Amino acid sequence: MWYYVKTLEYPVNLKCKDLTMAKYLITQYGGPDGELSAALRYLDQRFTMPTGKSKALLTDIGTEEMAHVEIIATMVYQLMENATVDEIKKAGLAGHYAEHGKAVFYTDATGNPCAAKQRYF
Template structure:
C-alpha cells in the first residue's frame, strides 16, 4: 500500500519562471538516469526481492523516496513554466507557441501537459521501462544502483551549474545530497551482502568450476595503449594476468550459405581448378546465354 502525503520532501520554488530551464530539468525526470528510472528500478527490485528484512526494507524505503523526487521535479517544472508560453519571449514575437519554441521550451509541455512536466527526457523522448535493472540478484542490482545514482548525481551537478536561480539551486543541493547518500548506502549494502555470506565479489557466485579455467584471469591488450598492465589489477598475488600479445582463438567468422529464397549474395562454390559448380554455374550460363 502506498499513501501520498500532500507535502514535498523538499521545497521546489524557483525565484522566477524559466521555460528553457524547465525543458533541461526534464532530463532528471524522464531521462535514462532520471528519477523515474531509479523509482521503477528500486520498486521492481523490492517487489522481486526474495528475502524479507533489512535489504528489502532498504530498497523499498529508497524506492518510495524516489517517487517523492519525481513529484518535486514535476512541481519545479510546472512552476518554472508559470506564464509560459505567453511571456517567455520578447514582445516582438506575437505567437506564444512560437515564442516558447524559440525560447527553448518543449512545446509538448504546453500542448500536451498544459504547462506541466512530462514523463520525458530533455529532448522530449518518452521514458522507457527498458532503462531499469531488476535482476533478482541483489549484488548485481546494488552495483547497478550505485552506478545509476552516480550518473544521476553527475547530471544533477551539471544542471546545477546551468542556473543561478536560488530556489532551483536549493532543491538541487538537496537532490545532490540524497544522491550522495544513496551511493554510499548501495556501496555499503554490497559489502554487507558479502559479510552476511549471501554473495561473493563475483555475481553470480556459481559455475566457477565450469567456466574456462584458462581465460578467467586474463586481460587482453587489444588497443594501442601500453599502460593497461600498470594498473593495480595486474599486480599482487591475486593479480590479473595482462596478455600483451593475445592471439585469436577462433576461425573466420563467415556466415553460412543463405537460404536461396532470401537472395543473399554469396561466393559460388568452386572446384580445385577454379571452376564454378552446380547451381551457380547453371545460373551464370543461363544469364550469359551459353546454354543456347
C-alpha cells in the same frame, strides 16, 4: 501502505520562469536516468532480494525516489507556469507543449518518451 503528507519535504517556490532549466529538469524527471526510472528500478529490484531487510531497504529508497519525482515536477511546473506559447517554442519545447500543454510528462531532453513510460504507462 504509505502515510502521505501532502506537503513537500523540501518546499519549492520558484518565482521566475526559466524554460531552459525546465527543459533540463524534464529529463531528470522522466528521462532514462531520471527520478521516475530510478524509483521503478528500486521498487522492481526489491522483489528479488533474499531478505526482508534488503526488501525493506529498497522499498524505502524507491519511495524516496518518488518524492524526488514530486519535487522535480513542482519545479518544472513553476518554471513554465507563466510562459507564453512563443517562449515555449523558442525554448525547444513546442512538441512537449503540443502534446501536454504546460503539464509535466515523462520524456527525455529531446522530448522522446522515456523507457519507464513506455514500459509502465
